[in-house]
Amino acid sequence: MSNKTEKNKVDRLFKESKQDLFPFKFNQSVVDVFPDMINRSVPGYTTIVDGIGRVSRRFTDTSSRVYDLGCSLGNVSLSIAKYNVGKALTIEAIDNSPAMVTRCKEHVGAYNYDAFIQVQHADITALEFQACSLVVINFTLQFINPSLRQAIIDKIYASLEPGGALILSEKISASSDSMDSLLIDLHHEFKRENGYSDLEISQKRTALENVMILDTLKQHKQRLEQAGFEHPSVWFQHFNFMSLIAIKQDIANDLLNAPQLTES
Numbered sequence: 001m002s003n004k005t006e007k008n009k010v011d012r013l014f015k016e017s018k019q020d021l022f023p024f025k026f027n028q029s030v031v032d033v034f035p036d037m038i039n040r041s042v043p044g045y046t047t048i049v050d051g052i053g054r055v056s057r058r059f060t061d062t063s064s065r066v067y068d069l070g071c072s073l074g075n076v077s078l079s080i081a082k083y084n085v086g087k088a089l090t091i092e093a094i095d096n097s098p099a100m101v102t103r104c105k106e107h108v109g110a111y112n113y114d115a116f117i118q119v120q121h122a123d124i125t126a127l128e129f130q131a132c133s134l135v136v137i138n139f140t141l142q143f144i145n146p147s148l149r150q151a152i153i154d155k156i157y158a159s160l161e162p163g164g165a166l167i168l169s170e171k172i173s174a175s176s177d178s179m180d181s182l183l184i185d186l187h188h189e190f191k192r193e194n195g196y197s198d199l200e201i202s203q204k205r206t207a208l209e210n211v212m213i214l215d216t217l218k219q220h221k222q223r224l225e226q227a228g229f230e231h232p233s234v235w236f237q238h239f240n241f242m243s244l245i246a247i248k249q250d251i252a253n254d255l256l257n258a259p260q261l262t263e264s
């Protein structure tokens with residue numbers, strides 16, 4: 001594999017075992033290789049990002065507000081913009097890594113869609129949400145302290161307009177040890193086939209320990225239901241990487257559409 005330009009380098013970070021990546025952080029070294037890293041590490045990443053764009057247009061109208069939480073280089077925001085041509089969406093793209101935010105602004109600025117993508121440096125645990133139609137959190141909740149996760153999902157639920165949706169993608173733990181080992185092994189095989197060595201895989205795993213803390217699908221669903229979402233559903237899964245969609249019920253609409261009781 002050839003080394004690419006400075007902005008899109010091949011990820012060899014854990015071959016070199018750089019000390020600034022233990023524990024793992026989204027610093028400048030990671031930003032420089034991020035497009036290559038995420039594509040070679042997350043099974044189905046391109047499909048998920050494209051799918052989010054496709055799903056998004058079902059939940060937006062002409063001037064909706066959308067959040068992309070933990071936006072990294074803005075791929076989700078750009079996919080939503082691409083699938084919502086003709087709508088004046090405001091997409092709030094949020095990340096707490098200064099290096100990511102700087103690169104994200106350059107990346108997003110190279111496109112000219114109808115949506116306005118506002119890239120902001122902020123911590124989503126402290127963010128004040130405005131009313132919105134759609135929130136996407138693509139492989140980011142797993143990096144938040146578990147004790148703060150419910151509060152974030154509660155805030156998202158409260159800020160969504162009735163009929164609005166949350167798309168939550170995460171790497172998950174399986175509910176049994178044997179299934180977990182199988183899925184982890186299949187994921188590592190995927191990484192090896194994408195050119196990572198066993199050393200790179202194991203060093204990154206060490207760096208991610210206590211930084212990326214995984215929940216089971218059941219824990220995710222329980223958290224969403226506790227916030228008020230009904231019937232959260234998986235719309236994508238490849239090995240231990242999945243994406244859920246959860247809709248905030250439109251109670252007013254449900255009442256309007258309910259069969260009217262007639263007097264006998």
Ligand SMILES: C[S@@+](CC[C@H](N)C(=O)[O-])C[C@H]1O[C@@H](n2cnc3c(N)ncnc32)[C@H](O)[C@@H]1O
Pocket residue numbers: 026038049069070071072073074075076094095096097100122123124125137138139140143144
């Ligand atoms: C795996 S990446 C997300 C990938 C991205 N959503 C995409 O689809 O390309 C996780 C991102 O979450 C960001 N992040 C982690 N904790 C955060 C927090 N508390 N607030 C905002 N962003 C956070 C990181 O800086 C990183 O860019």
Ligand SMILES: O=C(O)C(=O)C[C@]1(C(=O)O)C=C[C@@H](O)C=C1
Pocket residue numbers: 037038041042139171204212
């Ligand atoms: O590389 C791995 O093994 C991962 O678990 C993937 C993962 C993620 O799920 O966010 C971890 C960190 C990097 O940002 C890219 C991908």
